Amino acid sequence: MNSFALADCSTIEAALSQLKDGAIVKAGGVDLLDRMKNGTDTPARLVNIRNISELRGIHPTGNGGAGGLTIGALTTLAEVADAPAVRSHYTVLADACGHAATPHIRNMATLGGNLLQQLQCWYYRSADFQCLRKGKDICYAFSGLNQYHAIMDYGGCPSVAPSSGAVALLALDASVELASAAKGKRTVAIRDFYLQPDSNPHSFHVMAADELLTAVHIPRPATGTRSAYQKYGEKESHDWAIADAGILLEMDGNLCRRAVVAMGAASPVVRRSHEAEAALTGKPITPETARAAGQASMTGAMPLSMNAYKVQLFPVAIYRTILLAAGQMDRDPSATG
Ligand SMILES: Cc1cc2nc3c(=O)[nH]c(=O)nc-3n(C[C@H](O)[C@H](O)[C@H](O)COP(=O)(O)OP(=O)(O)OC[C@H]3O[C@@H](n4cnc5c(N)ncnc54)[C@H](O)[C@@H]3O)c2cc1C
Known part of the structure; x- marks a missing residue:
């Protein structure tokens, strides 16, 4: 692993001010540290957001929850899965977070990090292969080992969407709240958040490098x-x-x-x-x-x-x-x- 600087932040503003010059956010670190150990990501600086308490928690919105839920990006998968407010009306999300990975990982992994974990493809996630996603014009999966790869809508890259949380949040018509120092806040629906490989092979989502995912908003499902x-x-x-x-x-x-x-x-x-x-x-x-x-x-x-x-x-x-x-x-x- 390359050496890197660590910016330990305890407020959103402090984290946003550090998100420049190729710095990368670290939440639970489950996916990021894997990529750094593999040598596919070599950031000069990590911005540790794990101690930003305002990014944590599950909050009913509207009249006692009639409007839905807001879940802070740092809320762990275990916390989401166990919350009575999620289990009662958003079962698909409780199921998805409660069955992702392992109990240990669910205690570390955050909802924001789960949505932003990198795509699954062993060629893409290996430093030994330079593929379409890394600026070359080749995909090794089409002619190589592709048993876990995509079967639909893949264009030039049959990697697969890895996030269980994203599947549930798509079903629930949720949206994510993004913040940056330069542009302030914006909200993007999950259905518009991820990018098809042919529209932009170099990024799988619409977030800019200086943006932080701060929260997930979920409308309350209809009665019944x-x-x-x-x-x-x-x-x-x-x-x-x-x-x-x-x-x-x-x-x-x-x-x-x-x-x-x-x-x-x-x-x-x-x-x-x-x-x-x-x-x-x-x-x-x-x-x-x-x-x-x-x-x-x-x-x-x-x-x-x-x-x-x-x-x-x-x-x-x-x-x-x-x-x-x-x-x-x-x-x-x-x-x-
Ligand atoms: C053995 C194993 C099995 C797994 N099985 C599943 C599974 O079944 N389903 C599933 O969904 N996942 C699975 N995972 C993946 C795991 O759930 C994710 O790695 C984890 O959720 C990532 O969360 P994190 O907080 O650790 O993110 P990190 O590793 O800290 O971050 C992931 C990425 O998101 C960025 N990031 C994180 N938070 C923010 C933020 N708030 N704003 C901006 N950028 C941010 C980071 O820069 C990084 O690029 C598995 C992982 C392992 C190791």
Whole structure:
């Protein structure tokens, strides 16, 4: 690891004033230190935000929570997963944070860092490979080892969106609050936050280098909403998803008024399957409609040489998670985390 300076900050203003000349934010450090040890990131200065208490905590907004929730960027995944306010009305987010990584990691990892962890691709995350994302015109995954890579919407880079939290927050129509010393605050919807590789291969999100992610805002789901997240991996724990699903069902009696089917490990950017959503909207949730939605989610899939199994796994993940959200199936013991 290269030597680096450490700026220990206890206020947002202090951190923002340090975010220049290639400095990088360190929150929990789980992803960042991994990249620094791999030699893919060699910052001259780290800005440690871990002691900024105003970036921590879960706050109901509006009338006793009627407006939704604001979650500080430094709130850990464990805190999000365990909070009664999240568990009661935002189950998909509690599930996603509570099943990411391991208990130790969930105690260190922050929600902001989870959303900003770098893409999963072993070529991209190795200092030995210079690929499209690093300014070259080659992708090694297309002709190389691609069993964990994307099957949809990948353009020139089939890396996969790694964040379980982002899948849940996409399902919940959440947005992130960003702040910089030069431009002040702005809010960006999660659906607009991540960038497709073909629109900008060098950055996977819209944040500028001098910006800090300060909070996540989540609107309160409509009355009658049920939601769930499940992830499937190669191992039972300790690993990212190879297929995952965040499901939100707005129910009107027996009928599904509105459905959101969010997917992570299918593509470089967390995505909604509008085809799967159409298969549920206006219908009762049954094993048949859930199965049809799972199948519809694979519209447009273009698996690579080693990951056609994902075209079978995603429909199962989506089918089981729809039924879990609807209260018609228990959490799948073969789901991971
Ligand atoms: C074995 C293993 C299994 C895992 N499984 C999963 C999984 O199933 N699901 C999942 O979602 N994740 C998984 N992870 C990833 C883990 O959840 C993330 O690495 C972690 O959430 C990152 O959070 P952090 O606070 O440590 O971020 P850091 O490592 O501190 O930061 C990550 C990136 O975000 C930037 N950053 C962090 N916070 C801010 C901020 N507030 N403003 C601006 N920039 C910021 C940093 O500069 C850095 O580039 C796994 C990790 C491991 C090691």
